[in-house]
Amino acid sequence: MRTVLPRRYHSPDQIHPPPNVAGGVNPPVHNAHVKLPPDIINLHRGPHQPAAVQKHLDEINVNNLVLGALPDNAQVAQDALDAIHEAAAEDEKQQAANLAPPDGPFVNPPQHNPPVEAQKEPLQDSVDDEGIPFHLTPRRPPEKSTAYSKGPDAQAINFLQFPPFSGEGGKAVVIKKEGLPPAEREKFEEGEKNNAFNEYASSMISVRRYLPDIRESQCLDFKYAHHHDPASIIICFHNEAWSVLLRSVHSIFDRSKEELVKEVILVDDASTMDHLKKPLDVYMAGLEKVKIVRAGERQGLIRARMLGAKAATGKILIFLDSHIECTTGWLEPLLDRIAENNSNVVVPVIDVISSETLQYNHAPSKSIQVGGFDWSLIFRWHPIPPRDANRPGAPNSPVRTPTMAGGLFAISAAFFAKLGWYDPGYEVWGAENLELSFKTWMCGGQLETIPCSHVGHIFRTRSPYSWKVKQANPLKHNLLRLAEVVLGDEFKQYYFTRVNYRESEMGDVSDRKKILKDLNCKPFKWFIDNIYPELFIPGDSIASGEIRNVLTQHCVDAPTHEKKAKIKLVGYPCHNQGGNQFWLLSKTNEIRRDDFCLDTGFEPPYITVSNCHSQGGNQHFEYTTADEMKQGGLxxxxxxxxxxxxxxxxxxxxxxxxxxxxxxxxxxxxAER
Incomplete structure (x- = not known):
């Protein structure tokens, strides 16, 4: 059986980053380093040289090529050589057809979803204890592959990556769509449509691209003395881009100590794209520490994660998204905090990978933020409050965070189980991050951001997926359950008053309330008083409701969310429906809604809406006895x-x-009944 190469996804000298790259080199931790001969490295830079490949195949320890180990035998060498010949011929054919002009953005753009011959072994169907069907990709015998290397019929190294070093060091890959030929422009647009990020640019980058060691000196000096249980790392995906998913997996193995990774579990939430079926099975089959769990039908993120958790054998669970890149030293700081206290739940600093250029943007420790929320029960980022900013060891010591974004975190499997896992009544995604955050604090744990651990994440501006769910609005359904179970009678109404709902929408939550009662968890007021005292409580306001002008009978109107930050205030006919016309006057004289305040400092004389800064000044309004909203003499x-x-x-x-x-x-x- 011929090994077919996935083209242009792997840089042949990726195992040895350029020696002059600032910040030092960052090779894979576990593979012996092999210096590839220049004529093989240059295969993707100039004329193809299959004879040179033949010459050196016997000289190179194939077990240490970019994609990991292949059996050092003649058949594999011949397969690799044949595949290189085929790829070279295809390149020449494409160039002859002028697929891309010489001065265009790229020559020979990537083939998306590369074909791979699939293994013939049948998948083992099963059903979990909640009746959700799934199947596991069968494992190959351990003796045929090492922990971090490829098996006998996995793909060989791709010598034909083009262009060289695209995106290396986390650099941006800038593609001018208008300069692409029509066929390639169509691929570009299709990639954006299907993924909500620039999949075309991602496919130009090695799945094992070099990233510099971004740890600050204080982090490099930390000594992790605790014994660390190896982690089960769980990645859920649905119709993820081939290059991005592979880059996520390789970044884990390349930048983690082998003994700290027990397994990587890929949970396929009923993907429909062909490259995520048998081609993915073939690609991952040789990695002994990778398991693929496949849901028989669409579950959504929350239930897919639980499938992964139930398949995991490690004492520590780490959940990651499927479009991430781990950096050097990311894992030890997370495991160390859990080794110190089993009830610690920890999150890395989430760096931004550009959705347009795949540039890796590193956040320095002094600029990191912690999580909060508003009374719409939506997660919000906030600066670290002074009481925690001045902690011992700042800025690189662990910092408390009231909530987490939820996409990337580490938790003890035993503590997760004690908390009752995620609410099984949740649909698709949403609210699970706040539920786990609140329960962690209220039930004896601690939630922390670890500044010495960095993982990059592609932040999409929209979701490219659709769902068929039981609930018309799954997020609202989840948030109703969260408010009813965790917030308690004193605070749940702050959310309930913002939505029209029926009690039947949330379903039965008695078992979820019982978990908190049995664990003797603290009330939500304790959480606010001790963990998140910065949270504005609507009941602490001194005036509330619409702000109506007595002459025109128009009301102060503006949306308040991140995408509409600094939008100008307008007058609009009063509608008595709250929403954009509902305001609170705080005891400190801010006119606000959640974390957003009226502000006169950005475009005077106009008033805008911006994040509250609690410093008075341009956000301070006095509501006088003469019914004026006054700021100084204005x-x-x-x-x-x-x-x-x-x-x-x-x-x-x-x-x-x-x-x-x-x-x-x-x-x-x-609620209506």
């Missing part, structure tokens, strides 16, 4: 047509007088 003023709101010199006119309920916000809406 008053909030509406135009005569009721559409424009600005700050003008106070003059006592009705255009500067506003009606607002001078009472704290008291939630009271009840």
């Amino acid at each position: 008053c909030m003023t509406i135009s005569s047509d009721g559409k424009v709101i600005t700050m003008e010199n106070c003059n006592g006119s009705d255009r500067q007088k506003w009606a607002m309920n001078r009472k704290p916000f008291i939630p009271g809406r009840k």
